[in-house]
Amino acid sequence: MSSNIQTVAIELGDRSYDILIGRGLLTDPARLADLAFKGDALIVTNETVAPLYAAQMQATLAQLHPRVDVLALPDGEAHKHWGTLNLIFDRLLSTAADRKTVLYALGGGVVGDMTGFAAACYMRGIDCVQVPTTLLAQVDSSVGGKTAINHPMGKNMIGAFYQPRRVLADLSTLDTLPSREFAAGLAEVIKYGPICDLAFLEWLETNMHRLLARDDDAVAYAVRRSCELKAAVVASDERESGLRAILNFGHTFGHAIEAGMGYGAWLHGEAVAAGMVMAADLSERMALLRSTDAKRIRELIAAAGLPIAGPAISPAQYLELMRVDKKSEGGQVRFVLLDGLGRGCVRPAPDDLVLSAIESHTAG
C-alpha cells in the first residue's frame, strides 16, 4: 500500500490527467483502478530497468488487466529511433493488441518518449500510463505530452503531442538511480527557478544538500513543484506555440552539446546544465540579467554536481548545430533568455554575443 501520496492535476480538458508522487505506487493497483481499463497491458521498459521493477509492476497490473506482457528495449538515447519504436509495434501486432490495450512506460525519458509515441500512433491512438523511474523523467516528461523519436539529422524531430492517462512517479524507483543520473535530473528541476519561480530557486539554494542526500520530503517537494510549474506553463500553451518555449531554457545550447558529442556521451541533464550557464551568460551580455544573478545560477548548478562548462566543441560548430535545432524558425535561432531572475523570455540574439557566451563557458 502506498501512503503520503501527493497529486498534481494536469488540466487539459478531456485530456486531463493526474500525476501521483510518492513511495509504493508501483505495487498499489488501487492507484489505477478508477481508470477502469478493459484491455490487456504491455509494459514497455528497458534492459536496465526490467530486472529491477518489471516483475513487481507486472504483478500489480495483473490485478487490473486480463493479460500483462513485458517488452524490454535496449537502453539509451542511441536507441531512440524508428527501429526500436518498431519493436513495440511488432510486439503489439504479434499479440493482436487492440484499441483497448494499454501501454505502460516503465523507465526514463527515452522509454517514456518512445512508448508515448507508440501509444499515439498504434491504431491512431491507444491509452498510455507513464511510470517514470528517473528523476529527469519524473520532473520533465511527466507533464506536457511531448513524445518523440530521434532522426539521424535531429533530436526529437518525429513525434506527437499525446497525453498519458496517468503518471505514477514512484520515488522508491529513484533508490537505484546512479548519482550521475540523479544530478542530471536536478538540472531540469533547477531550470524552473530561473524561468518562472524565484522562491523555488531560493528553496533549491537552501535545500540542495537535502536533495543530493535524497531526502524523501525534499525530493517529493522538488518533483511536485517542478510538475506544478511545468503544468502551469503547458496548460496555457499545450502545443508549444509561445510561452511554453521558456521550458527550453538551456536546451538550445544543450541540444548542440548532445548532438556535437554524439547522443549519449553527455547526459541530457548535463548538457542542459552547461546550456543554462551559457544562456544566463548570454542574457547578461544582452543586458537582461545582472551579473550577480548569472553567478547564482552558475553556483547552484555547480552545487548540484553538474557541469558549468560545455565540451570542447568549436563555437562555430555550436552555431551550425543550433540552426538545425527545431527552435530555429526561418533560419533564425531563438534563445530562451532570462529577463531578470525568475522570468524567461524568448528572442533571437546576435551571433557575436552567442559566440562569446559559448567561448566563456567551454572546457579546455
Place this chain on the structure above:
Amino acid sequence: MSSNIQTVAIELGDRSYDILIGRGLLTDPARLADLAFKGDALIVTNETVAPLYAAQMQATLAQLHPRVDVLALPDGEAHKHWGTLNLIFDRLLSTAADRKTVLYALGGGVVGDMTGFAAACYMRGIDCVQVPTTLLAQVDSSVGGKTAINHPMGKNMIGAFYQPRRVLADLSTLDTLPSREFAAGLAEVIKYGPICDLAFLEWLETNMHRLLARDDDAVAYAVRRSCELKAAVVASDERESGLRAILNFGHTFGHAIEAGMGYGAWLHGEAVAAGMVMAADLSERMALLRSTDAKRIRELIAAAGLPIAGPAISPAQYLELMRVDKKSEGGQVRFVLLDGLGRGCVRPAPDDLVLSAIESHTAG
C-alpha cells in the same frame, strides 16, 4: 482562375477546414491565400502524378511560399510504409524545414495518408494541405483526418488523427485517372447510400451512367455529397469511438481481400466493392436486410463496373485475416451491417453466417 467551386465546411472546432471542389483549383493561388502561410512548401507526390501536375502546382504555390520543393515518392500501396515515410522526413530535415513549413499532398490516398502522417509527426505537427487527384481520395481521404502507414502485420496500423488546413479536390485531375481507378473510387461513393442516405442511393442508381461518362456536374455532386455525408458522421465522432465505424461498410471483408491477395493486387475500392456485397449478404442472413435490397446494392456495384465477388481465398483464411484487422476488439470481429437500406450498424456475427456470406460471393 477557377469557377463553379463548391465548398464543404468540415466543422471540428479549432481544427475546422474547408473542402473545395471544382475545376482549376490547382492553378489558382487565391484559393489558399486566406490561410496566410508564412513558411516554405514541400509538395509530396508520387512518380506517376509528378509529371502530370507537380510543375503547375509548384508554379501556383510559388506565389504563396518563399520556396517550393517537390518530392516524388514511389507509387503504390506497397510503398506505404516507414521507409517511404522517412523519405519525407529526410527531405524536410536536409532542407532545414521548420514548424512553419507546409506539406502539400498531391496524389491519391497513399500519398495523402503518408503526407498527412508525416505532417502530424514532423516536429510534432506542421500544416498540411490535401490535394487529392483520385476519385477515391477526393471522396474518402478528404474528410476524417485519418492518416497512417502500413506495418508488415497490418494495414494502417500506425498513424494519427490529423486534420488538414484545406482540401483542394480539383476535378480536372480526374481527367488523367485510369478507368479502373475511377471505378474503384465509385465504390466509396456508393458506400454512403446503403449506410446513411437512401435518396443518394437512388440518385446513384439513376445517374451511374453519367458518372461513368465523367459528366462534370454529376461527378461534382457525387464528390460533394460523399464529403457531406462523411463529414456529418465524422463530426459526431472524430476519433472513431462509435458511429464513425459505419464508414467501414465493406471494409472488414475488403481488408481481408487486400491482405490475402497482397496489397496492390486488388485496388482498395475493388476490395471494398466485393466486401460490400458480402456485408449486404451477411445482413440478409442475419435478418436485418431484405433480399431485394441486398440485390439493389449488388446491381449498383456491378453497374459501376466493380467486382461483386471476392477472389479465391478460403473462407477460413478470411476469418483469420479479419481477426487481425483493427476493427476486431477483444478478439471478436465486429461487422458493419445494414439494418435496412440506408442505415448502417455495427455488431458481431456468428462465424457460420460469415462463412456462408463469403462462400456465396467468392469467385471460381
